[in-house]
Amino acid sequence: MTRGDSRAAPDPHFAWRTRAIATRGSTAWAVSDRAAAMVAAGADVIQLTVGDVDLPTPAHVVAAAHRSLDSGRTHYTPIAGEPALREAIAQRAERRYRARVAADQVVVFPGAQCALFSVMQCLAGPGDEVVVLEPVYATYAAVVGATGATPVPVSTRAGARFELDVGRIERAFGPHTRAVLLNTPNNPSGAVLEADAVNQLAQLCTRRDAWLVSDEVYGELTFEKPHLSPAAFMGSAARVAVVDSLSKSHAMTGWRLGWAIGPPELARHLGALAQAELFGSPPFVQDAAVAALTGSQDICRSLRALYRARRDALLAGLESCPTLRPFRPDGGMFVLVDISRTGLGADEFAARLLDEAGVAVVPGQAFGDSVADCIRLGLTQPVERLNEACARIAQWLPRTR
DSSP, rough: OOOOOOOOOOTTTTTTHHHHOGGGGGGGGHHHHHHHHHHHHTOOOOOOOOOOOSSSSHHHHHHHHHHHHHHHHOOOOOOTOOOHHHHHHHHHHHHSSSSHHHHHHGGEEESHHHHHHHHHHHHHHHHHHHEEEOOOTTTTHHHHHTTTOEEEEEOOOOOOTTOHHHHHHHHHHOTTTTEEHHHHHHHHTTTOOHHHHHHHHHHHHHTOOEEEEEEEETTTOOOOOOOOTTTHHTTTSEEEEEEEEEEETTTTTTGOEEEEEEHHHHHHHHHHHHHHHOOOOOHHHHHHHHHHHHOHHHHHHHHHHHHHHHHHHHHGGGOOOTTTTEEOOOHHHEEEOGGGGGGGOOOOOOOOHHHOOOEEOOGGGGGGGGGEEEEEEEESOHHHHHHHHHHHHHHHGGGOO
């Protein structure tokens, strides 16, 4: 996990922040972009890169947006979010954390990415350090770097389970540690943390007076074991900030609706920042979000079953590739695969796999040094296409020797 190429000469016409966000993760989608161009030109490419849900948004959610638009809900909204939506989010959080969450602890943003960026802007600054647990989502280095703080990566890669070593995390703490950034269920590994590990991490942050920032956008998409939020152990009034959205859980990636939950003091700061950068989120999108949260949750159950079946199919298909070692995910919508035995670097592997076999994957460097010898495959295609992707990979691998 790096903050960009320090060898590049700074351009005096732009702020230091432009260098801080030019991280390796910012190039994560290069293969995906090239694959999209190939598809547009008529090539038969199996896209396993971007984590976009391939089911439609539930009809009752779309209908709610239509009603909202038809009724003229196209004007400004409260900066922190519509009261009905903040209350619906708070009630969902209470069920998940089994702790009291008030609506004034919720601030609505256009997507979890924006919520996470805003949370970090309010918590960290120049001279601070943020412990980031690898593997990480590709944007995290830039999110932390944009605050002026330094990301301190700590690998959780241990065998095939990516379990937390809280002692190792504590050893990464220094006098300037401001926060720990956690993603569970994890993208890209699909790891779902055990209750004891989450509790120990919560206790560590409480003891060291550090914020614990938990990105939980895949919380509804778990298979064999449930997702547990640090907020369930720390209480929603503690120094914990939870970021979440409807993108993955309700097939609403394009609606751009997310939120942050934290203590009231943090929520007030987030509201002030939202006023400066956003001035509220679209009312018809928020009305649709209320329908998503308060109506049928069949989409969540459908997506869990769908991704579990696709995971099992992909893992079975990769058994014909002995030089690849996939990690079995407990949640999410991706499979991380160790390619070190192929002798290829991840960038070369991904580029050649696209050009020579028509399968697009994401190279692991984007998710941190600890998984630089891996690729990420998305469970975003029907089983038939996943089986075809595995067949193409199996046929292609011998040609790489």
